Amino acid sequence: MLLPTLSRRAFAAAAASLLAAAPAARRATALSNEEALKLEAWSRTAEGTLLPSGVRVIDVLEGTGPTPSKGDRVYIHYKIYSKAFDSGEPVDASYFRTRPVDFVLGSPGAPLERASTAPPMPAVLAGVDLGVAGMREGGWRRLVVPPSLAYGDAGLRTKSSRQIKPGEPAFVDVRLMDGGSGRCDAILRLANMKKSVSCERGKP
Numbered sequence: 001m002l003l004p005t006l007s008r009r010a011f012a013a014a015a016a017s018l019l020a021a022a023p024a025a026r027r028a029t030a031l032s033n034e035e036a037l038k039l040e041a042w043s044r045t046a047e048g049t050l051l052p053s054g055v056r057v058i059d060v061l062e063g064t065g066p067t068p069s070k071g072d073r074v075y076i077h078y079k080i081y082s083k084a085f086d087s088g089e090p091v092d093a094s095y096f097r098t099r100p101v102d103f104v105l106g107s108p109g110a111p112l113e114r115a116s117t118a119p120p121m122p123a124v125l126a127g128v129d130l131g132v133a134g135m136r137e138g139g140w141r142r143l144v145v146p147p148s149l150a151y152g153d154a155g156l157r158t159k160s161s162r163q164i165k166p167g168e169p170a171f172v173d174v175r176l177m178d179g180g181s182g183r184c185d186a187i188l189r190l191a192n193m194k195k196s197v198s199c200e201r202g203k204p
Contacts, residue, residue: 031061039060039061039140040060040085040086042060043058043060043085043142044084044085044086046058048142048144051130051131053127053130053149054127054146054148054149055127055130055131055143055144055145055146055149056143056144057131057141057142057143058141058142058143058144059139059140059141060140060141060142061139061140062136062139063135063136063137063138063139063140063176063179064136064137064138065136065137065138065176065179065180065181066136066137066179066180066181067134067135067136067137067179067180068105068132068135068137068179068180069105070105070106070133071104071105071106071107072104072105072179072180073102073103073104073105073178073185074102074103074104074105074132074176074178074179074180075100075101075102075176075177075178075184075185075188075199076094076100076101076102076103076124076128076132076174076175076176076177077093077094077095077100077101077174077175077177077197078092078093078094078101078128078172078173078174078175079092079093079094079095079172079173080092080093080156080164080170080171080172080173081170081171081172081173082162082163082164082165082168082170082171083168083171084171085142085171085173087171088162089160089162090162090173091156091158091162091163091164092156092158095197098195098196098197099188099195099196099197100177100178100184100188100197100199101124102178102184102185102188103123103124103129105129105132105133106129106133107129108123108124108125108126108128108129108130125145125149125150125151125170125172126149126150127143127145127146127149127150127170127172128143128145128172128174130149131143131145131172131174132174132176135174135176135179136176136179137176137177137178137179137180137181138176138179139175139176139179140173140174140175140176141174141176142171142172142173142174143170143171143172143174144169144170144171144172145169145170145171145172146169147166147167147168147169147170150164150168150169150170151164151166151168151170152166152167153166153167154166155167155168156170177199178199183199183200184196184199187199187201
């Protein structure tokens with residue numbers, strides 16, 4: 001147990017109290033590095049909720065923005081690990097491409113619309129699509145995605161030595177950057193805008 005002196009319920013209550021003290025518009029983003037590390041540590045042992053699909057959802061931090069509906073375009077940042085969360089460098093991550101991935105909720109695997117000047121993006125995993133449903137913008141979730149809803153019998157190989165082997169689950173860290181406010185959409189759907197990690201004007 002990574003936090004032996006603090007139960008999950010007590011930690012969640014402490015985190016909620018801490019966030020309640022922050023301005024409402026910043027609750028989902030005002031964590032210090034120390035606070036974020038504590039939440040990461042807690043999430044590694046949290047049981048979360050097992051969806052009927054087999055995807056395990058661990059809500060690390062609830063957002064304060066809108067909740068998208070099926071058919072809405074959403075923008076997420078993600079990191080994908082093998083074996084466990086935070087197990088070294090991620091196998092894949094949206095941050096490698098310096099912009100969030102966007103997709104239509106409820107349409108996993110569909111070709112992603114992209115401005116002609118934008119870098120290519122992978123289609124979203126079916127398990128990630130299912131795991132993002134119900135999130136609020138600004139939220140942070142961790143998903144344990146079974147192989148059938150991740151990379152299946154093919155696995156995922158990259159140019160580096162990092163990989164998800166055939167038949168292994170994927171451990172996905174997800175941040176919902178735009179769940180309906182349009183803040184990412186307004187910036188990244190522009191043909192001349194290739195990069196923006198934060199989706200905030202004036203920032204990279």
